[in-house]
Amino acid sequence: DFRSEEEQNVDLDVITREMASDVNPIRVVIDCTNSEEVTEYYEQWLSAGINIISPGRKGASGPLALYKRCTELQKENSVYWQYESSVASALPVITTIRDLIDTGDEIIELNGAVSGALAYAFSTFSDEVPFSEALGKAVAKGYTENDIREDLSGLDTARKVVVLARQVGLDVDVKDVEVESLIPEEIAKKQYEGGKEQMDAALLEDLKCLDEPMLQRYQDAKADGLSLRYKFTIDRESGKCSASLAKVSNKEPLFRLKKNENLVEFVTRRYEESPMIIKGAAAGPELAATGIFADLLRVTRALSAQN
């Protein structure tokens, strides 16, 4: 457990009681923990009229029953649970899906790439830069999850896919997303000791085992004029959700994905021939903070109109 003593001592029951008894009609919890324990309080908070903003994904991609109850509680209590920044950081992806559906459009497919860490790794590594070195740079820039294995195993992408799939009406859980893991099982399960820096260093050392096979895949793709991108697809009709390392051609928008960019392509009844595309930088603390702030403005705008 890497948290400091101070962090561990937060008593959510005390906080919840204090917030519930607050006379201030506008109360917002911004849950930056990305912890499942905290999401267990969401129902209590929403029931007590407390708004929630979740940059993390543990709530919106958590157990389907929890997600559905929270969605219901929002309506019953005229309270907001916003999590725009849980996918693609500050890019307006969830808002756009909602606007499309609210105006009567029908989503056919969503696809693209929503891992800033993997986008960075796959646009940085090359014949000269080993894959593990590119990963190290992504860690140094703050583009990865706390445990980089969440990015590499596809779990981080799977969670984002679940958040998006639920917006289009699919009742899916993380286990329903077919993902390609980029790391061997033994590394995925290995216990690392020490603080975050020590753990990252040890892990990056172990991940050098990926350098050779990844270089092979990179060169195979390059020989055909293709790029490697970690791509997700949500097919609305079949309900199939997946994510894997794909070889993409020059014709696909993902081909030009660079740095820490995310890209979501919306194929809908209205945008079937010319899909709507939202693309841009989407990882790192500054953009996460922007996304949280945008959610907070949405909540306060809506609530200050009410009160």
Place this chain on the structure above:
Amino acid sequence: DFRSEEEQNVDLDVITREMASDVNPIRVVIDCTNSEEVTEYYEQWLSAGINIISPGRKGASGPLALYKRCTELQKENSVYWQYESSVASALPVITTIRDLIDTGDEIIELNGAVSGALAYAFSTFSDEVPFSEALGKAVAKGYTENDIREDLSGLDTARKVVVLARQVGLDVDVKDVEVESLIPEEIAKKQYEGGKEQMDAALLEDLKCLDEPMLQRYQDAKADGLSLRYKFTIDRESGKCSASLAKVSNKEPLFRLKKNENLVEFVTRRYEESPMIIKGAAAGPELAATGIFADLLRVTRALSAQN
């Protein structure tokens, strides 16, 4: 004057009096006329607590004084004037600019292409398809303004540029946008007689004079591996706004613009290295209706929370 007698007989004073005396607290005018005369009523309507949705651009790109008074009246009367669909149809461009600015970002440059008609013409015409024939197809598909000369003269793009430039805080009018007109002065000024179909036919006949010079520009660009796109740029710092037929390379997102697509690239402090891009289909009656409906939902959501 092509309007039917019935259309001409609408008395806006009568309508305004009736709306102003209505006890219904939520009143919305959706102004689909794209007529300057109608925008002269905007101040009265906003002052009377009537919300306005403008898919046309005559208000938001109209005289700066009118625009500023309407913007002030919105705040004073807690009433909404929405015109998201006036630029890039249903794509969420204006909403995104506002969210960026509201969350403390700073726009450096906006650029892209916002004429669905010209996007269609320049992605359809080729060695085999003359420019005037491509224009004829754009007219048939409903992608053009009522008078296609508004697209070709750059006026339609200039108006959209003004709408966007004002969102980023520039005090500009249509005359301040440096535009390249694609039609000769004599065609721009010519009076055409008859109904819309006759007028379009006569105009398209005259526009055959563009086929040869356009083919030349097309072939020049193609020889260098470039595409022709009608591109706009808004430079926040210098305040310079312009639109012209540009040769764009494979490296630019506009290179892949096709059909009736629009594309806006947001270069901001946060999105400086990896600009945010919103792209997709953006012309024709169905998408315009979607954009209007999305604005209506925004207004009704905000107002039903208040009342």
